[in-house]
Amino acid sequence: MSSSCIEEVSVPDDNWYRIANELLSRADITINGSAPSDIRVKNPDFFKRVLQEGSLGLGESYMDGWWECERLDIFFSKVLRAGLENQLPPPC
Numbered sequence: 001m002s003s004s005c006i007e008e009v010s011v012p013d014d015n016w017y018r019i020a021n022e023l024l025s026r027a028d029i030t031i032n033g034s035a036p037s038d039i040r041v042k043n044p045d046f047f048k049r050v051l052q053e054g055s056l057g058l059g060e061s062y063m064d065g066w067w068e069c070e071r072l073d074i075f076f077s078k079v080l081r082a083g084l085e086n087q088l089p090p091p092c
Contacts, residue, residue, distance in 0.1 A: 016047035027082035029075065037074035039067045054088050 021031055030038045041047075043066035049057040061067060069075045079085070 014047075016051055019051055020047040023084050023087055026087070027078040027084055029078055036071035037069065037078055039069050039075065041067050043067070051088065055085060 017031075024031060024039070028037075029035075032038070032040055043061070043064075046061050046066045049061050049066070051057075053060070
């Protein structure tokens with residue numbers, strides 16, 4: 001999917017975003033970056049949802065259209081290799 005089809009939102013400057021950005025950077029993934037494995041966030045509540053709900057929140061927010069990624073295969077490969085699922089804060 002070309003980046004011209006993706007409507008990004010400006011990311012909030014809050015703790016949810018900062019934590020998500022730090023975790024994703026460990027996997028060489030940039031929020032609203034230009035690489036095919038970077039995520040483009042379309043809903044600013046994405047960060048809170050994923051950090052509170054973990055992989056279920058990540059999958060459901062994707063299905064709800066809250067974020068997009070050109071190459072999901074590379075995205076998930078990077079996430080798994082970096083062990084991000086084990087670095088999430090405990091559920092609230």
